[in-house]
Amino acid sequence: MVTVLSPRPDLWTLDPDVLHLNHGSYGAVPRRxxxxxxxxxxxxxxxxxxxxxxxxxxxxxxxxxxxxxxxxxxxxxxxxxxxxxxxxxxxxxxxxxxxxxxxxxxxxxxxxxxxxxxxxxxxxxxxxxxxxxxxxxxxxxxxxxxxxxxxxxxxxxxxxxxxxxxxxxxxxxxxxxxxxxxxxxxxxxxxxxxxxxxxxxxxxxxxxxxxxxxxxxxxxxxxxxxxxxxxxxxxxxxxxxxxxxxxxxxxxxxxxxxxxxxxxxxxxxxVLEELQWPVRRSQLSGLLDEGARLVAKALGTGVAEVGQPAATMRLVELPSSVDLTAAEALKAFVSRELKAEITLTGFDGRGFIRLSAHAYNSLQDYEKLSERLPTVLA
Ligand SMILES: Cc1ncc(COP(=O)(O)O)c(C=O)c1O
CATH class of the missing domain: 3.40.640.10 (Type I PLP-dependent aspartate aminotransferase-like (Major domain))
Structure with a gap:
């Protein structure tokens, strides 16, 4: 039987009032x-x-x-x-x-x-x-x-x-x-x-x-x-x-x-070894599948089909009303007003939220993002 590993935000020093959903950009260094x-x-x-x-x-x-x-x-x-x-x-x-x-x-x-x-x-x-x-x-x-x-x-x-x-x-x-x-x-x-x-x-x-x-x-x-x-x-x-x-x-x-x-x-x-990283990575992948679906549902969009997705990142389609040329301002707004760190990417004329998952993330993070995002991206 495979044990479900618990999230370990305690090993990091990340601000608990913020949803940290973009490990992919600059990482985050554990306390130790x-x-x-x-x-x-x-x-x-x-x-x-x-x-x-x-x-x-x-x-x-x-x-x-x-x-x-x-x-x-x-x-x-x-x-x-x-x-x-x-x-x-x-x-x-x-x-x-x-x-x-x-x-x-x-x-x-x-x-x-x-x-x-x-x-x-x-x-x-x-x-x-x-x-x-x-x-x-x-x-x-x-x-x-x-x-x-x-x-x-x-x-x-x-x-x-x-x-x-x-x-x-x-x-x-x-x-x-x-x-x-x-x-x-x-x-x-x-x-x-x-x-x-x-x-x-x-x-x-x-x-x-x-x-x-x-x-x-x-x-x-x-x-x-x-x-x-x-x-x-x-x-x-x-x-x-x-x-x-x-x-x-x-x-x-x-x-x-x-x-x-x-x-x-x-x-x-x-630290990764103690976190049982290979097992955790595949569990994070499952978590992110669920989290990305929640966010896409809240925005009325979908999770992008990308061939073979990276284990711990997913793309959620942005509503077509979102102007990607204002992506930097939008990320800053989401950070300041929604207390959420996400990144936005563009490819072939389409816009996406790129969501990450690391050992400090839990499903609640994506649930909270789903509640907050429609207020600015509906
Ligand atoms: C695919 C890819 N290449 C290169 C880089 C650049 O990495 P760095 O800023 O560490 O040089 C990044 C950074 O996110 C990346 O995602």
Whole structure:
């Protein structure tokens, strides 16, 4: 018999008067990790010289634990501050010939599209955006992307998209890209904690955030680099480890920087373990199915069909009366007046509320949102 795990808001320090339904954007750090990080910073302030002398060794320990969490080869795993930095470092490494194409899909994260545009400009290459329908199945996704690979310098693809919260078939995409000789950069920003062994599909570069679903301190992310690119891949900041031949060590020391989050991050992995994360994740998925249905019913809309949805995020359709160009103002209004944190996304002319669930959420959160939202979104 499977036990239903109880919500554990007590492990976080989130304001209990607010409905926290958007873990997917910036995560939330458990109390215990915050305490470890505060102790590390206190140590740094007690003797900065001693602290900085100790950092390299502590980072090495932390890095090994984070790589093991992903089941990644530690020799190809580097710490980066966020997925944006991981994608940027990957695009800075790959050869992009003039006249070639950087291929993405219309699900790509906006800032990642900007990165592709910057590198395309620098190399006189072109950005090609492949339209993938929201409901597309894996086979359709692979064949749509395959049709854009001729002459491509690289495919940059989400493992779990932000605006549409869907899982992409990375193993098949890597296989088809490599058959065309096209390298693949996987934007796995949401993958750690949601997909087991997320970097195991043979992509040339994979990056993902520990500060989302594994609830690590912010600015903790990983870059996994395939063996053939490890020598060429450089950190974005040129510092003293510039000439270190080992990829992870080259990325460890980024000048004078706050290393406490990277050192404290494994504490969050231990919190997840105690929360029985894999079992909890599937229970959260069920909770969110129910919660999203409640919210959709209250708004008179539906839960979007998105092919394969991410375990802990769902899209609820916004009423057609909602003007998405005012999304920022609407989110601020919902936050201030309804005491609810949600995010709004747009895709292909349609607007959605993207709801998240983490260990601190319960069905009551979605019930309360269903009661409050129609007052502004009816
Ligand atoms: C799919 C995707 N890619 C990239 C990012 C950027 O992550 P970061 O802000 O940590 O660089 C996000 C952030 O939400 C994301 O959802």
């Amino acid at each position: 990790t915050q305490e470890v990080m505060a102790a590390l910073r206190a140590e740094a302030e007690a003797n900065p010289m001693l602290w900085f002398r100790s950092v390299a060794e502590r980072l090495a320990v932390s890095r090994l634990e984070l790589a093991a969490y992903l089941s990644a080869d530690p020799a190809g795993f580097a710490l980066v501050p966020n997925a944006s930095a991981g994608v940027t470092a990957a695009l800075a490494t790959l050869p992009i010939a003039a006249g070639s194409r950087i291929v993405l899909t219309n699900h790509a994260y906006g800032a990642v599209l900007y990165a592709a545009q910057r590198f395309a400009r620098a190399h006189q290459a072109e950005v090609v955006v492949v339209d993938v329908p929201l409901e597309a199945d894996d086979e359709t996704i692979v064949s749509l992307i395959a049709s854009a690979l001729d002459g491509a310098a690289v495919l940059v693809v989400d493992q779990i998209s932000s605006a549409t919260a869907r899982v992409f078939p990375i193993a098949s995409l890597v296989e088809v890209c490599h058959s065309f000789g096209v390298p693949v950069v996987v934007d796995g920003a949401h993958a750690p904690g949601l997909i087991d062994a997320p970097a195991a599909d043979g992509a040339d570069f994979w990056t993902g955030n520990f500060h989302k679903w594994p609830a690590a301190p912010r600015a903790t992310a990983g870059l996994v680099v395939a063996e053939k690119w490890r020598t060429a891949t450089l950190p974005l900041i040129v510092s003293w480890s510039e000439h270190d031949e080992r990829l992870p060590e080259r990325f460890d020391m980024q000048g004078t920087y706050d290393y406490a989050p990277w050192i404290a991050a494994p504490t969050s992995l231990r």
